[in-house]
Amino acid sequence: MTLYENLAIRLREHIELGFYKPGDKLPSVRQLAKEHGVSISTVQEAYRQLEQELLVEARPKSGYFVSAQKQDNLPSISRPPQRPLEVSQWEEVLNMLMIRSRTDAVQLQHAMPDMKAPTLKPLLKDLTKQDPEIGLGYSDIRGTEELRTQLCRLAVASGCQLHPDDLVITSGCQEALSVCLRAVTEPGDIIAIESPSFYGSMQAIKAANLKAMEIPTHPGTGISLEALELALDQWPIKAIFVTPTCNNPIGYTMPEDKKEQLYRLAQSYDITIIEDDIYGDISFQFPRPKTIKSFDTDGRVLLCSSFSKSIAPGMRVGWIAPGRYRDKVTHIKYVSSSMCPVMPQLAVAKFIRLGGYAKHIRQMRQNYEKQRDQLLKAIKTYFPKDTRVSFPDGSFILWVELNQHIDSMKLMKKCREHGVGFAPGPLFSATGKYRNCFRLNYSEQSSEKREWAIKSLGEVINTFQPQES
Amino acid sequence: MTLYENLAIRLREHIELGFYKPGDKLPSVRQLAKEHGVSISTVQEAYRQLEQELLVEARPKSGYFVSAQKQDNLPSISRPPQRPLEVSQWEEVLNMLMIRSRTDAVQLQHAMPDMKAPTLKPLLKDLTKQDPEIGLGYSDIRGTEELRTQLCRLAVASGCQLHPDDLVITSGCQEALSVCLRAVTEPGDIIAIESPSFYGSMQAIKAANLKAMEIPTHPGTGISLEALELALDQWPIKAIFVTPTCNNPIGYTMPEDKKEQLYRLAQSYDITIIEDDIYGDISFQFPRPKTIKSFDTDGRVLLCSSFSKSIAPGMRVGWIAPGRYRDKVTHIKYVSSSMCPVMPQLAVAKFIRLGGYAKHIRQMRQNYEKQRDQLLKAIKTYFPKDTRVSFPDGSFILWVELNQHIDSMKLMKKCREHGVGFAPGPLFSATGKYRNCFRLNYSEQSSEKREWAIKSLGEVINTFQPQES
Known part of the structure; x- marks a missing residue:
């Protein structure tokens, strides 16, 4: 048995016996090395093994903690190939x-x-009560001001201060993601993504002739920042694409400090983050979790979302908060499908304004x-x-x-x-x-x-x- | 005065004196060369000058004719720079x-x-009478079968036999054009276009990182096939993008034989045609002019259209008949904005089916x-x-x-x-x-x-x- 396996067994015992409780901070690597007379790397290896077993979790700048153990049969941490690859699976x-x-x-x-929820009824009723003539002409290519104003009100709950001019309405989140990818990349660029990731965003990566770099992802806390940093050191990654709140397909929400850490990482490597927040409003936490966008001070985060999960996908009402990429995003949105239909936007804006959405x-x-x-x-x-x-x-x-x-x-x-x-x-x-x-x-x-x-x-x-x- | 100028003056006199009437066939190049004792190229140069003055027009395989002179103050033939260029003008x-x-x-x-046309009323009424619940979910990513079936019926008038499976519904013609461009090109490719051309399609060329090659265009008969052939000889052009029926911004319709000739040209250079037919249904000719797509036997024409000009742009109902590019087009449409809203599609399909559209x-x-x-x-x-x-x-x-x-x-x-x-x-x-x-x-x-x-x-x-x- 190696030194690190030995150490891992002792730590596991301590956790299982309740010496350390879920959520407790574990001794620092340096402390343990000294205590057990082993090298720093031996302790790191032991913690890595326990992390893989989901018994402990690393929190950036804070050290190792006993996992919250919401559940004892979480899927394993993903171990995707550590190189950029073209996306396949379109046939599937x-x-x-x-x-x-x-x-x-x-x-x-x-x-x-x-x-079928009865709480949707006011919206549905309103959709048919509108005068269809208001929806016939062209509107503002960024979307109606009524809706953009309401979206700014909603954004406050996720920690964002936005102005209606900071938003572009899209045909659902799929168009939002697709437009953002095209706005921040050139063909051939590499995008770092969680693994597993939503197939719609991966197919958008494929269609934009980009390569996907799948990063190991923890089923409870999201993308591994250590693995991401390693990848950033090794590859010319152009942007990070994540769904950190109520992730699709897994459902985890990245802890707030980890979100901030991810933003700092993007800053230090001067790259862009595309954040998909489509499920953010139906988090079971209250108040809802903050977005990575809420930490954004230099406009490098493009936040994408829509009402497809919180109301209905057939509405096709999505949006982008494009930060410093606003002009490019407006251009690509315009060529992508011109402006969006007005009536669903007005109906949703009213639904929010009158409290029906909340x-x-x-x-x-x-x-x-x-x-x-x-x-x-x-x-x-x-x-x-x-x-x-x-x-x-x-x-x-x-x-x-x-x-x-x-x-x-x-x-x-x-x-x-x-x-x-x-x-x-x-x-x-x-x-x-x-x-x-x-x-x-x-x-x-x-x-x-x-x-x-x-x-x-x-x-x-x-x-x-x-x-x- | 050069030989060709001399000859041009004599021909102009004959036309102005009424010796040749509007629509008359003019002597062949060979015949005139013999008659005046000049070279073939001198006659060609003289005809080219008269063509520029819009006094005569060339018809492929048939020779030169006196212009119909619908109007005596048509804009001049465009003379764009004869090289591929990046599209600018987004700010404007x-x-x-x-x-x-x-x-x-x-x-x-x-x-x-x-x-405001009263003939739109049945459609508008129907839009508000629909059960809003039918529009909530995801639908077929190619669009509703009801609409695709009706579009096949309409296509017959433009000379096309299509099957519902040959169509993909899009969010207006802008998405159709944008998707087609991305389906048939790689970044850096050259697209031949009419000059002037619709700004929305040119901005889509810009956004797809393509170069535009503007081809001289006649204000009565459309893109110059001679100039196009010259360009095809000189540059690795990937596709031709045209609006040959009720052109935007000029309004001309390319004669049918010239459309067929354009298709043959694309065949002989083995390139693709993207045909924008958005105004086709509101041609003043009856029956409406044939599309280039109607000559397509090998699937190289991607026909794009929408109801934005014949009904209303706010409907955002467009479509593509993508020919041999169906799979690629379906992929790019899906990543571009997922599926299109169902209710406008059903309302338009019913409007066509019950005769309201006609x-x-x-x-x-x-x-x-x-x-x-x-x-x-x-x-x-x-x-x-x-x-x-x-x-x-x-x-x-x-x-x-x-x-x-x-x-x-x-x-x-x-x-x-x-x-x-x-x-x-x-x-x-x-x-x-x-x-x-x-x-x-x-x-x-x-x-x-x-x-x-x-x-x-x-x-x-x-x-x-x-x-x-």
Whole structure:
């Protein structure tokens, strides 16, 4: 047994015996080295192993802490290839998007919010009450001032002081991400991303002829800053693209100090951050978590968001707070699709102004948190024991990691026959990793049918499960 | 005097004396060379000069004809620089788009259709009658099948047999053009375009990091195939981007045989054509002119269009018939803005299906033709005598060429003070040419206020007019 393994065992024991409690600060590397008479690098190696086991977590500038242990079966830290790669998987994404499911199928593959919520009624009523003539002409290419004003009000909750002139309305978050990527890069550039990452943003990276550098990501705290810094030292990375709040597909929220640290890192390497905050408003924390944008003092953060997850994707109302890239972003937004339709913008602006939006997301947060727990319970009941699952602190999606011998693409085909859909893992990697993972949606309220779907899913997985020897 | 000038004078005399009438075929080059004892190239040079004077026009494979002389004061043939250039003018375009006009201003700068037409009422009524819930979720990324089916029906009138699977719905024609450019090019490629050209498409060329090669363009018959062929011989041109039917900003429609000839040229150089047909349905010809796409047998034509000019730009309903580039176009459309809103698509599909659209464009064609003639008459009355003006055979915009000493950018500032707006010429060139030109809109029905606006415009122009010596 090596020195570091020995040390790791002793530390693990201390944690498991309760000597150090969840959230406690652990001794510093220097202190432990002195205490045990070993080298600094031996202690670091021991902590690295415990970090991999999710027992401890590193906090930048603060040292190591015992993990909060929300859950004891989180997916493992991702270990993507440490070099920039072209994004593949378009065929797989297209196949999933084009699936015509059986009408009775339980579709757990899409990241669609609950759109039957009664709190949406004022908005829907208003949409049909508008005079359709107001929506016929061209409008401001940055979007209506009414909506931009309301967005500034909302931004305060995430720690941002914005002016309506700092915003550009887009056709959903997908256009926002796509426009931002094109505004800050040239073809051939490298973008650092979390791994796993949302397939829509990765396909935008592909379409802009960029390379993706997947960075190891912790299922509880997000992108590894150590690995990111290593990558920044080694490669000419142009921008970092992250979804740090209620991440898609995993659901974690990066701690606030880590967000600030990420911003400082971007500053010291003089690179840009594209921050996707699409799920930010449906975080289960109150007040909602701050964005990286809230730390931005020099305009290097481009914040992208939309109402696709908090209201409905069919609204196609998204936005960018482009910081110092405002002119370039305005140009690319204009050539990309000219201006956005006016009526949905006005309806959403009114919904926010009259308080309907705040009421709606308050209700949704409550529902989604309850539904998350119901789904976790069902997974525990029906899935094999070695299943790992993420513990989202917001959103309505979670990430499942199965036994490494199970192929989620094959599993998907089988499950479709049973009328249950999910989003297979390889879609969330630039290079088709995470074959034993998938993403599930829990936005719909619990029902017998949904319970049956999770049970069926478990049964199919069990037929794929390798037999214990 | 050179031999060719001599010959040109004699031919001009014959035409002016009525020896050859408008539309008549002129003697072949070979015949004239023999008759006058000069070389083939001398005759060609003489014809080229008369063509420049718009007295004669060349028809591919048929020879030279006396121009139809719809009008005797057409703008001159454009003579852009014969090399690929980067597109500039974004500041100027942005300035125009961001202008907050006085509320009482007569805005002749935008290419907006008449949206007060009673024939639009069934569509507007239907928009508010829809159940808003149908528009909340994600839909087919290619757009609704209902709309794609109706578009195939419409395409028959332009000579195309399409299948719903051959179409991708976009957020207006701007997204269609932008997606097509990105689907068929790599950064640094050269795109051949008409000169002048629509600023929105040129800015899309700029944003895709492409170079524009402006080709001399005849104000009555469109892009010069001779000049285009020369350019294709000299430069590695990747695609041709044209608006051959009811061109923006000029209004000409390329004759059908010339469209076919252009397609053959693209075939022989194995390059792609992006065809913008946004004004095609409001051609004054009946049946409407064929598209270049109608000659396409090998899928090299990407047809782009939308209902922004035939219905209203605020609908944001456009489409692409991408030919052999379908997969690439679907990918880029998806990353560009995900799917398009469902409700406008369904409303437009129903409007077409029930005959409302056919009725509406029949009415619009009649109105616009009448309004064109009223505007031409007003220009003749109020503008300086040396003003040249295009003769659109469709659309609701025309192109004015003033004395070469007048700067339309300065003129625009002055006219804005008077409460009259227009689109200045430099916006329609990659490199800020056409300073003495501008585009006017005639989509609104004639009124005292509009008559006053044209009169005011004429008065301001007259203060800019150089004094005759």
